[in-house]
Amino acid sequence: MRGLAAATTHPESGALDVTANDLYGEGRWPEVFARLRRDDPVHFCPTSFYGPYWSVTRHADIAHVEALPQLFSSSWTHGGITILHNDPDIQLPMFIAMDRPEHTAMRRTVSPAFSPSALTDHAAAIRARTAALLDSLPVDEPFDWVDRVSTELTTQMLATLFDFPWEDRRLLATWANWAGDFRAAVSPALRRKRQRVLQQMVDYFGRLWMERRDKGLAPDLLSRMIHSDAMSNLRPQEFCGNLMLLVIGGTDTTRNSMTGLVVALEQFPENRALLEADHGLVVNAVSELIRWQTPLSHMRRTATEDTEIGGKLIRKDDKVVLWYNSANRDEAVFTDADRFDVTRANARRHLAFGFGIHRCVGARLAELQLYILLEEMLNREMRVTPLHEPMRIPSPFANGYRKQMVTITRS
Ligand code: HEM
Structure with a gap:
């Protein structure tokens, strides 16, 4: 099936297409991007399942592109923020895929929910939920860490932020999974299923929207969005698009980092001893985890004028893919970058989380959840042992895990 084959070299041009799902499903992407950074760091691929695109692979070049949002647009009207062009059947505009000035007003509405003081208010509840969940896990009995821990904790968090009906919270994870699923682009059956699931999300949030609108302003994020100047007059599709952004942002990425923690500690066990000896390393360990995992492999921009990146001529309307996974392994910035090292001095x-005006608005909340998880595991002297290689998500976008069977032991 097109788009699902291994990484391919274009027969005539020699161009490298780095979009094959297997490259990510099999965890082989680091070697391919190392080659691009070395041989052709701003690389044009003339044909691919996703059409022609540029790969920007170095840390410095990606920061350069993100610092020029007028020249490199995020707008969904140009196709959006992933290598997969917006699906014309599901138009859900969201502020991550908007340029100034629309982007600014909507980001301002949402960002107070993630301010340091808002997070201080959340910290005790996150700790209580995390502690209760860790204490409920079976000891010496196999279970799936993705389902029992990563998905559960992140859906609980988002349900709290939205004041979402608690008994339905797992729907948030289902919606996030389908929203970010690129396989739907290659299979009509999956595409229909995805449309059905996303329509269910639109209907569900539509009902909540009416309820919260009639109730008047409440402290939850959903209510604040509904009653804000920037978002109260949005069309239902736009409102749902912004909610979908928070659903994907709030669950998928943090969830994959929580599983990445188990995978990284298994592959680089010397870090366990370091953390057990010094819990003060937790903050740096979380930055290093997010660097090493890079839960979103890329974001995409579209050039609005002819320009240059790293000496290459980029034409107006060209698709420019910013490979964060590669930037975070760039040897010009990170020594021995494939290693997970909780003492890495420049992990931050x-x-x-991206860079510039679209830098992740939920970054501090994601970090807080990860600090608390790691601290509570260390407080319990909990060791998590994977029972096999993780089942990875075969996608050039979400870099994470479908399943990771583990057992836990306590010393
Ligand atoms: C934007 C990554 C957690 C909400 C982004 C971007 C990235 C990203 C790469 C785009 C940045 C750019 O284009 O420059 C991550 C990672 C996370 C995480 C790796 C966890 C480890 C969260 C959480 C939330 C969230 C917990 C909310 C609950 C958002 C929103 C945006 C965003 C709303 C759009 C910001 C804008 O366009 O101004 N995130 N994210 N993210 N993220 Fe996150």
Whole structure:
């Protein structure tokens, strides 16, 4: 099936197409991007399942592109923020895929929910939920960490932020999974299923929207969006698009980092001993985890004029893909970059949250959830042992895990 084959070299031009799902499903992408950074860091691929595109692979070049949002547009009207062009059947505009000035007003509405003081208010509840969940896990009995821990904690968090009906919270994870699923682009059956699931989301949020609108302003994020100047007059599709952004942002990425923690500690066990000996390393360990995992492999921009990146001529309307996974392994910035090292001095320089005006608005909340998870595991002297290789998501966008069977032991 097209788009699902291994990484391919274009027969005539020699161009490298890095979009094959297997490259990510099999975890082989680091070697391919190392080659691009070395041989052709701003690389044009003339044909691919997703059409022609540029791969920008170096840390410095990606920061350069993100610092020029007028020249490199995020707008959904140009096709959006992923290598997969907007699906014409599901137009859900969201502010991550808008340029100034629309982007600014909507981001301002949402960002107070993630301010340091808002997070201080959340911290005790996150700790209580995390502690209760860890204490409920079976000891010496196999279970899926993705389902029991990563998905559960992140859906609980988002349900709290939205004041979403608690008993339905797993719907948030289902919607996030389908929203970010690129396989739907290659299979008509999956595409129909995805449309049905996303329509269910639109209907569900539509009902909540009416309820919250009639109830008047409440402290939850959904209510604040509904009653804000920037968002109260949005069309239902736009409102749902922005909610979908928070659903994907709030669950998928943090969830994959929580599983990445288990995978990284298994592959680089010397870090376990370091963390057990010094819990003060937790903050740096979380930055390093997010660098090493890079839960979103890329974001995409579209050039609005002819310009240059790294000496290459980029034409107006060209698709420019910013490979964060590659930037975070760039040897010009990170020594021995494939290693997970909780003592890495410059781990915070990672680009996993992006850079510039669209830099992740939920970054601090994601970090807080991860600090607390790691601290509570260390407080319990909990060791998590994977029972096999993780089942990875075969996608050039979400870099994460479908399943990771583990057992836990306590010393
Ligand atoms: C934007 C990554 C967690 C909400 C982004 C972007 C990235 C990203 C790469 C785009 C940046 C750019 O274009 O420059 C991540 C990662 C996370 C995470 C790696 C976890 C480890 C969260 C959480 C939330 C969230 C927990 C909310 C609950 C958003 C929103 C935007 C965004 C609303 C759009 C910002 C804008 O366009 O101004 N995130 N994210 N993210 N993220 Fe996150």
